Amino acid sequence: MDQDARQKIVERGRQVLAVEIQGLQRVGQRLDDGFAQAVELILASKGKIVATGIGKSGIIARKIVATLNSTGANAIFLHPVEALHGDLGTVCPGDVVLALSNSGQTDELVNLTPQLRGHGAKIVALTGGMGSALARAADAVIDTGVEREACPFNLAPTASTTACMAVGDALAVVLMEIRAFKPEDFRRHHPGGNLGQRLALAVSEVMIPADKTPLAAPDDPVQKAVAVMDAGDLGSVLITSGGRPGTELLGLFTDGDLRRAMVAGRDLSVGPIERFMTRRPLVIGPTTMAADALHLMEERLITVLPVVDQGRLLGIVHLHDVLGRGSVSFRAITCPAQ
Numbered sequence: 001m002d003q004d005a006r007q008k009i010v011e012r013g014r015q016v017l018a019v020e021i022q023g024l025q026r027v028g029q030r031l032d033d034g035f036a037q038a039v040e041l042i043l044a045s046k047g048k049i050v051a052t053g054i055g056k057s058g059i060i061a062r063k064i065v066a067t068l069n070s071t072g073a074n075a076i077f078l079h080p081v082e083a084l085h086g087d088l089g090t091v092c093p094g095d096v097v098l099a100l101s102n103s104g105q106t107d108e109l110v111n112l113t114p115q116l117r118g119h120g121a122k123i124v125a126l127t128g129g130m131g132s133a134l135a136r137a138a139d140a141v142i143d144t145g146v147e148r149e150a151c152p153f154n155l156a157p158t159a160s161t162t163a164c165m166a167v168g169d170a171l172a173v174v175l176m177e178i179r180a181f182k183p184e185d186f187r188r189h190h191p192g193g194n195l196g197q198r199l200a201l202a203v204s205e206v207m208i209p210a211d212k213t214p215l216a217a218p219d220d221p222v223q224k225a226v227a228v229m230d231a232g233d234l235g236s237v238l239i240t241s242g243g244r245p246g247t248e249l250l251g252l253f254t255d256g257d258l259r260r261a262m263v264a265g266r267d268l269s270v271g272p273i274e275r276f277m278t279r280r281p282l283v284i285g286p287t288t289m290a291a292d293a294l295h296l297m298e299e300r301l302i303t304v305l306p307v308v309d310q311g312r313l314l315g316i317v318h319l320h321d322v323l324g325r326g327s328v329s330f331r332a333i334t335c336p337a338q
Helices: 003-030 033-044 056-070 107-118 133-137 159-178 183-189 192-199 222-232 255-263 290-300 319-323
Strands: 049-052 075-077 096-100 122-127 140-143 236-240 249-254 304-309 312-318
Touching: 003 159, 033 096, 033 122, 033 140, 033 159, 049 056, 056 075, 056 096, 056 159, 096 107, 096 159, 107 122, 107 133, 122 133, 122 159, 222 236, 222 249, 222 255, 236 312, 249 255, 249 304, 290 304, 290 319, 312 319
Parallel strands: 049 075, 049 096, 096 122, 122 140
Antiparallel strands: 236 249, 304 312
């Protein structure tokens, strides 16, 4: 690629950023009493903040939730489709819902608003459609509309999602200032030293070594392999050559595999564990960063990763070994007693 072509690429990138900057400036200039009303609703609320949106707006809603939680608010994300199929129970009287939709006509959100009201929630719309159905149904409306997207076809959400995310940041910052959120509060919400340091380590430094890992040989009976898995307390057993550490990894058998086999009616008393194990499971190398291992586990919705080097099993890393055993807890979201 010659220099002229490279310069054209840089110039096009600058044009995209200029469109997004102009969109932000426009939203900032039009920020009005609707923003103040949204802040007042949240401050007066005895519940939590629930952010909802679909598609790209849903992704922005998740980011806003993350920012709110890290700055002292209590926020969750609610998928609008899942809400209409059972998850609406997470919305409690007194909650404030941030509903994100550039058009304000997104069917899933429009259909959800009366249900939210029925659960006693207040609604704040973040939308560019000030006359839309969503805006009309909301208790407060923040105008996040932009003149155009950065996409050359004016189709892909770009400037509009940037504007919506920035408004979410503005809400979080204003709320933390009004609530006198302090640096020590921020540190309490980010126990970073510990987690941050662990995520910066190589997997080899946080894994359980192979000689302390639940192991089974491919010809071991299922009952024996399950007993080893149960004793290991990792929810999995690794199948290696001869059931020995440092040998070739042949497969993985988890408590999930066990449940699925039972539900499918498979006869676990017939044949060795190799008949039921997952062959060629997802693995990582010993020099992989713990942060990358965590990302991979979150992406694939798994809790363990075998650590191998040239096919030889070196150990296994569990989600809790990355996050720090005993330092992470998960709590269910429930409504207060009425």
